[in-house]
Amino acid sequence: MIDGKVLEYSNELKRLGINHEILEHPELVSVEDVQKYLGFGLDEALATLIMKTEKGFVALIKRGDSSLESKKVKKALGIESLRMATDEEFKKLTGVVPGAAHILHKVERTLIDERVFEKTKINGGSGSLLYTFRYEVQDLKKIPNSQVADITKISITTTSTSIGVKRVFSGIRATGRLHLGNYLGAVKGFLELEKTGEYETIYCVVDVHSITTPYDKNVLAKNKREIIIDYLAAGLDPKKSIIIYQSSVPEHIELAFYFSTVVNVARMLHLPTYKDKIKQHPHFVTMALLNYPVLMAADILIYKASLVPVGIDQEPHLEVTREIARKMNQIYGTDFPEPVRFATKGEYIPSLTGEGKMSKTVAGSFINLTDSLEEIRKKIRSVPTATTAGGEMSSGVKTLFTFAELFISKEVDKYKKAFEDGSLKFVELKDAIADAIYQELKPFQERRAKIAADTKYVDEVIRDGAERARKIARETVKEVKEKMGLT
Ligand code: TRP
Numbered sequence: 247m248i249d250g251k252v253l254e255y256s257n258e259l260k261r262l263g264i265n266h267e268i269l270e271h272p273e274l275v276s277v278e279d280v281q282k283y284l285g286f287g288l289d290e291a292l293a294t295l296i297m298k299t300e301k302g303f304v305a306l307i308k309r310g311d312s313s314l315e316s317k318k319v320k321k322a323l324g325i326e327s328l329r330m331a332t333d334e335e336f337k338k339l340t341g342v343v344p345g346a347a348h349i350l351h352k353v354e355r356t357l358i359d360e361r362v363f364e365k366t367k368i369n370g371g372s373g374s375l376l377y378t379f380r381y382e383v384q385d386l387k388k389i390p391n392s393q394v395a396d397i398t399k400i401s402i403t404t405t406s407t408s409i410g411v412k413r414v415f416s417g418i419r420a421t422g423r424l425h426l427g428n429y430l431g432a433v434k435g436f437l438e439l440e441k442t443g444e445y446e447t448i449y450c451v452v453d454v455h456s457i458t459t460p461y462d463k464n465v466l467a468k469n470k471r472e473i474i475i476d477y478l479a480a481g482l483d484p485k486k487s488i489i490i491y492q493s494s495v496p497e498h499i500e501l502a503f504y505f506s507t508v509v510n511v512a513r514m515l516h517l518p519t520y521k522d523k524i525k526q527h528p529h530f531v532t533m534a535l536l537n538y539p540v541l542m543a544a545d546i547l548i549y550k551a552s553l554v555p556v557g558i559d560q561e562p563h564l565e566v567t568r569e570i571a572r573k574m575n576q577i578y579g580t581d582f583p584e585p586v587r588f589a590t591k592g593e594y595i596p597s598l599t600g601e602g603k604m605s606k607t608v609a610g611s612f613i614n615l616t617d618s619l620e621e622i623r624k625k626i627r628s629v630p631t632a633t634t635a636g637g638e639m640s641s642g643v644k645t646l647f648t649f650a651e652l653f654i655s656k657e658v659d660k661y662k663k664a665f666e667d668g669s670l671k672f673v674e675l676k677d678a679i680a681d682a683i684y685q686e687l688k689p690f691q692e693r694r695a696k697i698a699a700d701t702k703y704v705d706e707v708i709r710d711g712a713e714r715a716r717k718i719a720r721e722t723v724k725e726v727k728e729k730m731g732l733t
Contacts, residue, residue: 252374255348262350262390265382273375277310280378281369287311289589292362292370292381294347296331296339299323303331303339305351307386308359309368312398322357322395342373349381349389356392363394366651399444414445414588415551417452417492417542420470421461426613426683427595427604429690430652433480435555435590440487447487448549448715449477454492454499455541458534459527475704476615479694484707492545494712497719502537502544504726508573509540509566517562543567547574548719552583557593578729595652600630600642616691619684626680631672639665646675653682 248256248268259266274280277291291310296303297319304323308314316328333344340351348371349356362368365383372379387394416436418428440447451473456466470491477489492498514520514536523538524531542563546554547570554564564587571582595604597611604612613625626649630642639647643665650658657678664670697704727733 248377249374252372252377255350255373256379258350259379262388264349264385264388266385267380268372269369269378269380270376271378281310284369284378286369287587287589290365290368292349292368294349294351294371296336296347296351296353298327298329298331298335299325299354300327301325302354303335303351305347305349305353305356306359306397307349307356307362307370308398309361309365312359312361314397315399318395318397319357322393322397323355340373342371343375345371346373346375347371348373348379349386354391356389357395357397358386358389358392359398360394360396361398362386412446413549413551414439414447414553414555415450415546415549415585416448416555417450417455417545418473420451420453420456420466420473422469422606423472424476424615425604425606426615426687429476429480429615430595431557431590431593432555433477433482435588435593436477436487437481438590439553439555439588440482443486445553448490448551449482449487450490450492450545451477452492452542452545455538458532458538459523460530471704474708475694475698478697478704478707479690481693484711488711488714489707490711490715491708494708495548495715495719497716497723498541498544498548501548501719501723501726502541504723504730505544505547505570505574506537506540508570508577511536513566513569514539517566519559519562539563539566540570543570546585547571547582548722549715550581550583550722552585553588554585555588555590558587558589561587574726578726580726580729596641596645596648598625598629598645600640600645613683615687616694617687619680622684622687623677623680626676626683627673629676637668646672646679649679649683650675653686654678 252268256266256268269284271280271283274283277293278288281288281291288310293308293310295306295308295314297306301323306314306319320326320328331339336344336347339353340347342348363383367380368383369378369380386392416432418424418432424433436447436449439445451470453466453470456470474489478484482489517539520536520538523535543566546567556564564585568584571584574580574582596602597604597608598613599608599611602608602611606612610628613622617625629646630640631646632640632642647658647662650661661670661675
């Protein structure tokens, strides 16, 4: 039975046209625990803060992974004084217990941080600690007296402490040239973080990880350079970011060995990624493969990076990384951060087959970054769009609309309406998407051709990156050796 107050609140939302689902859970203390229980990250959590200003109370709605910038709030509201409401004030105004604020309170104004709108659905309070509401993000604009504003910066809260993010590290395996999924899911996130200017960003081609599964040495040597060129063509600036091959900084491997002294074999044997790989390559079950996550932890922690833009499939590896950081800090008194994942907007790019994720290893699933308009059109036209009996979206149609949201977001509503009233011509939607994808890729392709031709420049980027990275890496290894009694 849902509590009367929660139902009443749900009805109020319905009256306002704010769509939501109701999720049930045990009474958990922190938003983070609730999200974990429900299977979401902090980036998909809403926090409503009630604050007092000289003009009365306001509500500020932000994502769980961003932190408020009071300067921005003051500017957006045109006010000078701003403080959190006390527990007393909070209870009196909202009528709910602290920690359970929902999104409709009797305040002068509600500001919604613009980063909230990067998601399509997001979880927030319901007035009860036993229920979480999952809101349609676009509907939040219907909150009375509300406005969207830029009031936060991206920041990360880990379980124990709040740490200011300084370094970002990420890596891509050199198993093949990048495709559209990598570009949207990873590289665009790399760029976004580089552009903020708030972090030191280090982006790596993890060639040593690529040799943990069967590979061809000639192909590897070629591919790894292609990825560096892809990074540069996508707009990464080697003056701002450090761009490296993992193997150019051998300290990663050294640190991985030191780390392996605090890692249990059984823990590694049970990782889903390891199990998948040994199924794929039953004759290649090697120590290197088992060590994969330890090397990944070394990649990140050697730079003491606290933010890692990678796909959700890498979460188990990040968990291992945090465990290693904790153990090293406990046993040897190091100061490794516990890094968290940075989720990008396009992190899940569906396969063109309508099933699963876009992947290099599934034929017909991906668009190459170097595809021509013709090729892209052909591939997008091949997305299956057979309609289902109940008029629901088939997975192929959903895939198309995901691409539509990413590439022609302004026209999505128009196409959705047409879909609903049965007048949609799929070819039109498909070609509009294909054209937009090509428009995004064209400048990339032009830049790529120029960069690829400039061998000297690419060599220099690789050399310079290695030099800058090694400086940091050597320091960390030196510190670890000292603390472990090796010097
Ligand atoms: N395991 C990552 C993947 O398959 C690649 C990787 C290796 C990585 N080291 C890393 C990603 C360090 C981020 C940070 O996608």
